[in-house]
Amino acid sequence: MFAALAMLGIATTALAHSTVKNTVPANEAVLPASPPAVVINFNEPARLVSVSVVHAGAPERKLTFAPEAEATSFTTAVPQLEPGRNEIKWRALSRDGHPISGTIVLTVQPATGAAKAP
Ligand SMILES: [Cu+2]
Incomplete structure (x- = not known):
């Protein structure tokens, strides 16, 4: 039984950590303005525990969000x-x-200033 499982690559994948599929905006994005929210998409349901923002020279700001059940997508x-x-x-x-x-x-x-012109 264990030997059979060990031979299946799928078994290894099923036991691995959840991983991030993508985020919006994407990591390393250069944005013209601050985004209203950040979306984190996981490859399988996970539970988001905390989100914080760090800006150079400023203390880490912890964001508050309603605790959610397991989900594959979180918008904060x-x-x-x-x-x-x-x-x-x-x-x-x-x-x-x-x-x-x-x-x-x-x-x-x-x-x-120019970017704000109508
Ligand atoms: Cu794990």
Whole structure:
């Protein structure tokens, strides 16, 4: 029985941590303005535990969000991000019970007067 399972690559995959399929905006995105929210899509249902924002020189800001059940997609509203490099740090519980975490780096371009013209 165990030998049979060991021979199946699928068994290994099923026991692995949940992983992030993609995020919106994507990691390393350069944005013209602060996004209203960040979406994290997992490959299988996971439980989002915490999300925080780190901007150079500023203390880490923990975001509050309604605790949700296991899901494959989480949308978290983010506060106005400062121009420059911002790190959205998230922690989640993988379906296999293990903690997983990641960072989405978002660079917000400085606002320019010209860009605001109608
Ligand atoms: Cu795991």
